[in-house]
Amino acid sequence: MNILVTGAAGFIGSHLCEKLLEEENNTIIGIDCFIGPTSTAIKKCNLEKLISHPRFTFISKDLLSIDLHELLKEIDVVYHLAGMPGVRTSWGRNFQEYVDNNISSTQWLLEACKDLPLKQFIFASTSSVYGEKEGKVSEEIEPAPLSPYGITKLTAEHLCKVYKTSFEIPIVILRYFTVYGPRQRPDMAFHRFIKQILTNQPITIFGDGTQTRDFTYISDCVSGTAAVLGNTNTIGKTINIGGKERASINDIIDLLELLTGKKAKRHYTKTVIGEPKHTWADISAAEHDLNYAPTIALKEGLQREIDYIRSVYQDEIS
Numbered sequence: 001m002n003i004l005v006t007g008a009a010g011f012i013g014s015h016l017c018e019k020l021l022e023e024e025n026n027t028i029i030g031i032d033c034f035i036g037p038t039s040t041a042i043k044k045c046n047l048e049k050l051i052s053h054p055r056f057t058f059i060s061k062d063l064l065s066i067d068l069h070e071l072l073k074e075i076d077v078v079y080h081l082a083g084m085p086g087v088r089t090s091w092g093r094n095f096q097e098y099v100d101n102n103i104s105s106t107q108w109l110l111e112a113c114k115d116l117p118l119k120q121f122i123f124a125s126t127s128s129v130y131g132e133k134e135g136k137v138s139e140e141i142e143p144a145p146l147s148p149y150g151i152t153k154l155t156a157e158h159l160c161k162v163y164k165t166s167f168e169i170p171i172v173i174l175r176y177f178t179v180y181g182p183r184q185r186p187d188m189a190f191h192r193f194i195k196q197i198l199t200n201q202p203i204t205i206f207g208d209g210t211q212t213r214d215f216t217y218i219s220d221c222v223s224g225t226a227a228v229l230g231n232t233n234t235i236g237k238t239i240n241i242g243g244k245e246r247a248s249i250n251d252i253i254d255l256l257e258l259l260t261g262k263k264a265k266r267h268y269t270k271t272v273i274g275e276p277k278h279t280w281a282d283i284s285a286a287e288h289d290l291n292y293a294p295t296i297a298l299k300e301g302l303q304r305e306i307d308y309i310r311s312v313y314q315d316e317i318s
Contacts, residue, residue, distance in 0.1 A: 001119075001229065003028045004075045006063060006109070007082035010038065011183045012124065012176070014046035015222045016079060017056060020229070027055045029071065033062040035101060036085055037187040042312070046183050063105040068112035075116070077229060080109060081124040083153070086187060087274045090149035102152035107159050114167035120235065121160070121169050122228050127177040127214070127240075127279050129154040136282040139175070139238045147274030157238070164236060172228050173238040177281045181218030181301055182308035189249065190302070193256055193264070194309040198317045203264050207271035209250035214281045216243035217296035217304075227290040234289050242281025244294040252302070259303055 003020060007013040008030025020026050030050065034040045050056045059066070063082060072078075084090075084101040106123070113121055128150035129143040145151045157173050164171040184191045196203045224241045228234050247255075253264050286292035310317060 001026050001076050002074050003077045003079065003229075004072065005030045005079045005081065006032070007080075007124075008032050008050070008058065009034065009043040009047050010036075010081060011046070011185055012179060012218065012221060012225075013081045014050065014183060015218050016081070016225055017050050019222045019226045021050075021053055021055055029057045029059065029075070031059045031061055031063070031066070031071070032082065033060065035097070036185070037089070038185050042183075042186070063109055064100065068109060072112055072116060076118065077120045077122070078109070078113060078118065079122045079124070079225070080106065083124075083156075085149070085185065087128060087147040087149045088272055089187075090147055090152070090274070095148050098149055098152045102149075103155050103159070106156040110159060110163040110169060113169055114163060118170060119230070120172055120228065122172045122174065122225070123156065123160050124225070125157050125173050125175045125238075126150070126153050127175055127281065129157065129175065130276070130279070132276045133278075136280045137240070138282040139240055139285055146276060149274070170235045172234045172236075174225060174228070175238065175240050175281075176221060177214040177216050177240065177242040177279055179216045179218055179221045181305050183218070184305060190252070190305055191309065193253060194260070194306050195313055197256055197260050197262050197264050198306075198309060199313065200262075201265070202267045203253065205249060205253070205266060205268050206275070207249075208268060209253070209266075210248050211275075212246050212248045212278045212280075214242045214246050214279050215298060215301070216241060216294065217301040220244065220294035220296055224286055224290055224292045227292065231290065237285070237289065239285050239289060240281040240283050241286060241292070242283045242294070244296060245298045246280055247298060252298075255299060255302060256306070259299070259306055
């Protein structure tokens with residue numbers, strides 16, 4: 001299978017490429033233009049295992065400027081993970097970057113795919129499209145994003161559906177719930193918390209810390225994402241990819257203190273606009289269609305991320 005993975009140098013994208021290459025019949029073209037809060041240096045580290053792989057080709061280009069028809073001419077499946085992430089930074093003048101990288105690039109890629117014999121076009125979306133909901137959230141619940149970021153991802157979902165209806169592109173939409181683990185973006189909570197604890201810096205907690213999330217470990221997320229490949233039963237569907245455990249931010253910090261053996265210096269600040277109080281994925285569709293079964297408990301996943309953060313910031317950790 002010839003596969004295009006956009007956002008291949010990112011947190012989820014790099015892990016996905018490694019997972020897909022475990023199948024000897026898969027060949028991957030990865031594309032990334034190194035935008036977003038993760039530094040170019042870290043993204044290049046994410047690619048280390050991939051660059052030397054004989055069935056992986058990397059292209060450092062922007063989807064809006066590359067010749068997509070040339071790029072796609074022998075591609076069977078597209079995994080579209082590229083985009084501008086982050087709720088807090090999507091307000092104000094920054095919004096144009098979200099429009100360009102989450103909406104326009106998706107439309108441009110779909111336009112280039114509309115006359116091709118693609119087997120699947122798999123779009124990585126987010127739980128941010130749901131907004132504030134009570135209890136477990138199923139894919140049938142009407143989305144109501146709270147942030148400009150969530151709006152751009154939901155808009156991209158609608159574009160995918162329109163191109164499926166009009167041009168029969170075999171779309172699959174995955175909605176990820178708070179993915180964490182090694183290579184996690186530096187602006188995300190776990191990465192920040194762990195680095196701050198290990199370097200004896202105060203932890204900034206938005207709100208009172210009682211907000212809860214459905215945390216999804218990276219290997220579980222990638223297993224679910226890879227399981228879509230070749231699964232024709234998923235075409236046209238939207239599927240939640242959630243985790244094994246939910247917890248509050250305060251619970252997470254308690255656990256990090258236990259695992260690191262260090263006391264966190266907690267600094268509580270005002271609640272962030274645009275973020276829901278709670279998230280909780282109903283993963284029954286993923287269980288049914290993908291045989292999805294997340295296995296990594298929070299304690300194990302956090303320990304793995306702590307080990308990763310220690311290796312990345314070893315010169316800063318006393």
